[in-house]
Amino acid sequence: MAYQPSNKFEQVRAEKLERLAALGIDPWGSRFDDRQPIGQVRELAPESGESHIRVRTAGRVLSKRDSGKACFFDLADKSGRVQVLAGQKQIADDWKVVELLDLWDMVGVEGIIGRTRTGEVTIFAHRIFFLTKTLAHPPEKYHGAQDVEILLRHRYIDMIQDASVIARFEQRAKILGFIRRFLAGEGFTEVETPSMQAIAGGAAARPFITHHNALDLQLYLRIAPELYLKRCLVGGMERVFEIARVFRNEGIDATHNPEFTMMELYEAYGDYNRMMEITEQIVVGAMKEVGLPMQMTYGEYQLDFTPPWRRATYDELLAEHAGCHMDQPEQILAAANARGIATAGKDIDLIVSELFEATVEDVLIGPVFVIDYPASLCPLTKRKTSNPKVAERFELFVAGMELANAYTELNDPILQEELFTKQLSGQKEEDSMAKMDLEFILALKHGMPPAGGLGIGIDRLVMLLTSSETIRDVVIFPLLRPRPLSAGINPISDDQSEPAS
RNA sequence: GAGGGCGUAGCUCAGCGGUAGAGCAUCGGACUUUUAAUCCGUUGGCCGUGGGUUCAAAUCCCACCGCCCUCACCA
Numbered sequence: 001m002a003y004q005p006s007n008k009f010e011q012v013r014a015e016k017l018e019r020l021a022a023l024g025i026d027p028w029g030s031r032f033d034d035r036q037p038i039g040q041v042r043e044l045a046p047e048s049g050e051s052h053i054r055v056r057t058a059g060r061v062l063s064k065r066d067s068g069k070a071c072f073f074d075l076a077d078k079s080g081r082v083q084v085l086a087g088q089k090q091i092a093d094d095w096k097v098v099e100l101l102d103l104w105d106m107v108g109v110e111g112i113i114g115r116t117r118t119g120e121v122t123i124f125a126h127r128i129f130f131l132t133k134t135l136a137h138p139p140e141k142y143h144g145a146q147d148v149e150i151l152l153r154h155r156y157i158d159m160i161q162d163a164s165v166i167a168r169f170e171q172r173a174k175i176l177g178f179i180r181r182f183l184a185g186e187g188f189t190e191v192e193t194p195s196m197q198a199i200a201g202g203a204a205a206r207p208f209i210t211h212h213n214a215l216d217l218q219l220y221l222r223i224a225p226e227l228y229l230k231r232c233l234v235g236g237m238e239r240v241f242e243i244a245r246v247f248r249n250e251g252i253d254a255t256h257n258p259e260f261t262m263m264e265l266y267e268a269y270g271d272y273n274r275m276m277e278i279t280e281q282i283v284v285g286a287m288k289e290v291g292l293p294m295q296m297t298y299g300e301y302q303l304d305f306t307p308p309w310r311r312a313t314y315d316e317l318l319a320e321h322a323g324c325h326m327d328q329p330e331q332i333l334a335a336a337n338a339r340g341i342a343t344a345g346k347d348i349d350l351i352v353s354e355l356f357e358a359t360v361e362d363v364l365i366g367p368v369f370v371i372d373y374p375a376s377l378c379p380l381t382k383r384k385t386s387n388p389k390v391a392e393r394f395e396l397f398v399a400g401m402e403l404a405n406a407y408t409e410l411n412d413p414i415l416q417e418e419l420f421t422k423q424l425s426g427q428k429e430e431d432s433m434a435k436m437d438l439e440f441i442l443a444l445k446h447g448m449p450p451a452g453g454l455g456i457g458i459d460r461l462v463m464l465l466t467s468s469e470t471i472r473d474v475v476i477f478p479l480l481r482p483r484p485l486s487a488g489i490n491p492i493s494d495d496q497s498e499p500a501s
Numbered sequence: 502g503a504g505g506g507c508g509u510a511g512c513u514c515a516g517c518g519g520u521a522g523a524g525c526a527u528c529g530g531a532c533u534u535u536u537a538a539u540c541c542g543u544u545g546g547c548c549g550u551g552g553g554u555u556c557a558a559a560u561c562c563c564a565c566c567g568c569c570c571u572c573a574c575c576a
Contacts, residue, residue: 006511007510007511007545008511008527008528008544008545009511009526009527009545010511012527012528013527063536063537065535065536065538065539066532066535066538067532067533067534067535067538067539068531068532068533069532069533070532070533070534070535071533071535072533072534072535072536072538074536083535083536085533085534085535087533088533089533090533102527103526116534116535116536117534118534118535118536120534120535120536122534122535136511137511137512137526137527138511138512138526139511139512139513139525139526140511140512140513140524140525140526141512141525141526141537142512142513142524142525142537143512143513143514143525143537144512144513145512145513146512146513147508147512147513147568148568148569149508149567149568149569150512152568203576204575204576205575205576206575248575248576250574250575250576251502251573251574251575253574253575254570255575255576256575256576357576361576395576401576402576405576431574431575457576460576480567480568481566481567481568483566483567483568
């Protein structure tokens with residue numbers, strides 16, 4: 001299969017493959033040992049002039065300034081960027097390599113660290129080792145690629161041209177690392193429950209459907225790990241958690257990606273009050289992990305995470321922002337009608353929920369725990385002993401985003417079975433958390449200890465802690481509709497994918 | 502799903518009825534302290550796709566595709 005360059009730029013670069021080969025140089029390089037990261041190399045630089053310190057490093061050529069018998073280029077690796085001066089006389093035979101060097105090629109460099117007369121940290125090269133040819137033509141050097149579509153579809157371009165992109169995903173990794181260490185320290189065991197489930201339960205969301213051929217079985221991609229993690233409680237795993245990729249077949253916007261990461265934990269003998277403490281510990285700990293102060297800004301908001309955070313009941317927030325109480329149907333209907341919320345044929349609690357979402361959620365700058373939800377909205381949650389119409393549930397809101405959701409878990413199999421059959425009128429089954437799962441009921445019949453359970457949206461937490469405005473900044477490869485390759489970027493083979501019909 | 506915006510060279514963008522443009526990048530040349538290097542020259546286009554209006558369409562109209570924003574849906 002012959003390589004077909006997709007434009008003249010690639011044609012030119014392809015020809016350089018031959019020219020490199022003619023010089024006995026492998027354009028795809030090989031192992032390069034004893035490499036010092038560029039960040040470390042920079043630290044060896046003297047105050048001025050050349051040192052006697054030899055350095056050996058490697059990276060990608062991001063810019064290049066030819067100057068007759070010398071060539072300056074900037075070499076970058078993950079740790080930083082440094083200028084290299086390759087003088088024809090100084091690098092001797094390797095000058096042939098420099099002559100064939102293109103932007104975004106990768107090379108190894110050996111030389112002396114120093115500074116030019118303008119003070120720029122520079123490797124005065126003695127050797128240049130060709131490591132990898134870049135066949136594609138890179139974006140413009142000053143602005144770089146700006147088109148969001150290019151940056152998302154080809155995230156590597158985003159990473160190459162903007163060091164903060166990798167840094168942001170490293171922050172994400174640090175946050176996840178902290179959560180794992182913290183929970184391990186608290187005695188939680190990490191488990192991995194099925195992503196493919198015969199019944200997609202544990203949340204209210206439309207699932208993705210898939211199929212197993214050998215079993216001839218329709219399966220769903222999970223919308224939550226909840227029902228499996230509770231089985232672990234039944235079995236005696238007293239503290240258990242999962243960092244679960246979940247999949248929801250819903251719309252896409254700044255805070256929703258079809259697949260995202262949910263941390264769920266369950267603690268036997270706990271309740272939702274205990275979950276609030278853990279939530280504070282996790283969020284505050286994660287903030288410290290990435291070096292954030294308790295007072296911080298996120299977008300236009302000034303947030304103070306100094307614990308304990310405000311705890312406000314669902315009812316008092318409803319009263320404050322919608323002017324009605326959740327147990328007063330006339331008030332609710334009036335308030336809903338006043339805001340144009342359709343009420344006909346809808347269960348009163350569904351209307352309450354819509355009213356709450358319309359009036360309260362967006363104004364919750366927080367951090368604030370919204371506690372004690374209308375019970376009918378919470379089929380997996382234990383009811384308050386003092387008032388069975390209220391469920392021991394909280395949601396954590398920050399900057400208008402829901403960041404966490406937790407309950408005192410319902411462990412009564414008889415009530416659970418009943419709640420699974422109860423659909424609120426005016427609500428589609430797919431919009432309800434109540435989906436009959438007899439296997440789960442059977443598990444509860446074997447005795448699940450009273451417990452607290454917590455889910456934290458990891459992507460949104462990372463957004464908050466990295467000042468990211470959209471979830472796409474923290475999901476490394478967010479979903480985009482596939483399309484025939486963008487102009488100028490063609491595959492090496494000639495079998496173009498067909499556009500979706 | 503509804504409304505709005507955008508799609509022009511590899512990239513960043515101008516042009517908005519009358520021969521398709523600039524900067525960077527590329528290619529050739531000069532230059533051993535440049536750093537958005539500079540200087541001289543050069544190449545580069547199904548103007549997203551398909552219809553239509555017009556003597557004439559990148560430009561106006563319609564449909565479709567993709568992306569973005571707002572709203573809706575949704576945690």
